[in-house]
Amino acid sequence: MRFVIFVLLLGLLGVIGWFIGISDVVEINTIGKEILRDTNVVLHGVRLVEKKYNKPSLQLVAAKSVSPLGEEKTYLERFTLISYSDDTDDSKDKDTPFASRDLTISAENGVMMNETKDLEASGNVIVRDEKGRALITESLSWDQEGRVITTDGVVRVFGSNFVLTGTGMIVRPDDETVEILSDVKATFEPRKHK
Numbered sequence: 001m002r003f004v005i006f007v008l009l010l011g012l013l014g015v016i017g018w019f020i021g022i023s024d025v026v027e028i029n030t031i032g033k034e035i036l037r038d039t040n041v042v043l044h045g046v047r048l049v050e051k052k053y054n055k056p057s058l059q060l061v062a063a064k065s066v067s068p069l070g071e072e073k074t075y076l077e078r079f080t081l082i083s084y085s086d087d088t089d090d091s092k093d094k095d096t097p098f099a100s101r102d103l104t105i106s107a108e109n110g111v112m113m114n115e116t117k118d119l120e121a122s123g124n125v126i127v128r129d130e131k132g133r134a135l136i137t138e139s140l141s142w143d144q145e146g147r148v149i150t151t152d153g154v155v156r157v158f159g160s161n162f163v164l165t166g167t168g169m170i171v172r173p174d175d176e177t178v179e180i181l182s183d184v185k186a187t188f189e190p191r192k193h194k
Contacts, residue, residue, distance in 0.1 A: 041067040050117075056084050058117055058144070067114070076110040081119060083144065085174065103149075103173055104128045105142060117144035125151075127171075133159040135171065147174050155180060161189045 046065045050058040062079035082104045108123030119142040127135040127149060136158075140151040149171040157164040157178065168181030 039069050041069065043067075056082075058083055060112070062110075072114050074112045074114060076112060078108060079110050080104060080106045081110075081112075081142070083142070083147070085147070102130050105140075105149075118142060119144070129173070131160075133157070135169070137169070140169075148172050161191055163187045 043065050044063065046060065046062040048058075048060040049056050059082040060076075060079065062076045064077040065079075066075040067073075068075075082102065084102050105119065105121055105125070105127050107121035107125040110119055110121045112119045120139070121142065122139040125135075125137050125140050127140070134157070135149070135155060137151050137153045137155045139153050140149055142149055150169065152168050154167050155165065155169045157169075157180075164178075164180060164184070164186050166180035166182060166184040170179045170181070171177070
């Protein structure tokens with residue numbers, strides 16, 4: 001149903017664009033330009049899956065998305081972004097925080113660049129990996145191509161046997177590195193052997 005509404009909306013925009021192309025009718029041309037100048041594409045209940053080599057590479061679910069015409073970005077409300085890696089090595093078995101390849105980012109608000117899929121997230125930001133480890137902060141940036149997470153804010157990282165806190169962070173999931181930039185505190189619990 002959402003897809004049908006989206007297609008109808010695109011069709012309506014196409015008709016308006018066709019009217020703009022009519023140079024004989026000045027009134028329609030002026031009205032059409034005014035409508036397109038202030039138009040946003042607003043979608044509620046969005047689900048987008050991008051595929052690369054017939055496998056999901058990115059999935060976005062949002063309560064609302066707003067794409068202003070003429071801008072190369074989309075504004076998101078209450079969203080979840082899953083970034084899938086095409087990497088198939090065995091590093092998923094390592095126990096470094098965020099060593100697994102698939103990451104889920106959830107937040108109250110976000111701005112996604114349409115071409116690059118880079119993301120600025122804010123408001124109750126939570127990043128989770130496949131093993132349930134979590135990063136919690138108030139804002140962060142995600143570089144889709146470089147697969148790097150950065151933030152200048154206060155961070156908390158939770159795992160099955162550790163808690164890390166600090167200010168500022170750089171996470172490179174594919175290199176299995178987590179760098180907390182300042183005010184670092186760590187708590188570790190010994191693993192229980194079976």
